[in-house]
Amino acid sequence: MLEIKGINVFYGAIQALNDVSINVQKGEIVAIIGSNGAGKSTLLRTISGLLRPRTGSITFKDQDICACPPDEIVRRGISHSPEGRRIFTNMTVHENLQLGAFTRKDGDVANDMEKVLQRFPRLRERFKQNAGTMSGGEQQMLAIGRALMSRPEILLLDEPSLGLAPNLVTEIFNIVLDLNKEGGTILIVEQNANRALEIAHRAYVLETGNIVLSDTGKALLANPKVKEAYLGG
Ligand SMILES: Nc1ncnc2c1ncn2[C@@H]1O[C@H](COP(=O)(O)OP(=O)(O)O)[C@@H](O)[C@H]1O
Ligand SMILES: [Mg+2]
Incomplete structure (x- = not known):
């Protein structure tokens, strides 16, 4: 459904994403986990058309959306719940x-x-x-x-659990699961790796702008490197 191939994204001279490739299939929950500053929000902002990749491609339902303005991307079926909520x-x-x-x-x-x-x-x-x-x-x-x-046909969620008490985090993740059970496709980025990997069919690990690992949520939860770096040992 969503296919990102080899994107490089910069803020001025600073490169925030380096040759990033990910894909999301219809009906999946896909998670991107990574520390603060890894480039998670940059990735979602690029998909939403708020930032442009310098090179690489983004296709949604087999159509190139790289040149589309953000409102056109929403019309095509991609909706973004940004970090920090940004409500009015x-x-x-x-x-x-x-x-x-x-x-x-x-x-x-x-x-x-x-x-x-x-x-x-x-x-x-x-x-x-x-x-x-x-x-x-x-x-x-x-x-x-x-x-x-x-x-939306795909929902982008940027750190929906950030700053919430544990019971509310559970509530939010249950909502994500419900949306998916009803057929929704979700790309979620989270510093809360544990919770995100528990609900994700597949996940990618982003480190300083590079995808360093990708596997099923379950496999990454059991991966010793992921455990040590993101799940508190
Ligand atoms: N508006 C901006 N201008 C310059 N650098 C930025 C800007 N936004 C983010 N960055 C830098 O890009 C990198 C990735 O940031 P970000 O995508 O927000 O990471 P994450 O969401 O994983 O915490 C960081 O090094 C951050 O400092
Ligand atoms: Mg962020």
Whole structure:
């Protein structure tokens, strides 16, 4: 579904991704794990069209999307829930969710909003409230709900568990599993390697801009190198 081949991405003179190749098949949960600064967010931003690879290719459903602007990439079916959630804190939950559907012209938005509110009952409780008044976990749910409002074929999740208490982390990962059980395709990047590898069909390890390992989530959980570097020994 999504195929990235040999991309090199720079911030000015600094290279953030070096010859990175990954793929995601329909119906998979694929995880990218790696330390702070490894290039995980850069990879998702490049897929979303916020950054351009200097070389290499990105194809989605067999079409090159490298030259597409970000809104066109959303229209084609890729939705990004960014690191740090990036919700509009002075707008209501309702308005934030509506913004997630900005690329759509079909008449089915209300229906999808109802589905998001069924999935996240707390967003329904807070529907008319300013998003900034909500807890971190609720804001993360809003960020995911907003991303779902574009009706994505693949959902990109950047560190959805960051800064959340363990019970909320479990809740968020269960939501990711539910979305996948319903047929959703998910590319998730996480510093929380343990949790991400537990739910991922396949995963890649990113170290200072390079993919150094890739395998099933299960195999990486048992891999001694991964254990030592990312799972606390
Ligand atoms: N806007 C930017 N300008 C310059 N360098 C950046 C910028 N954003 C990230 N970087 C650098 O690119 C590298 C990868 O960052 P990032 O993709 O955010 O890593 P991660 O998400 O894995 O923590 C880091 O060395 C970081 O300092
Ligand atoms: Mg990041």
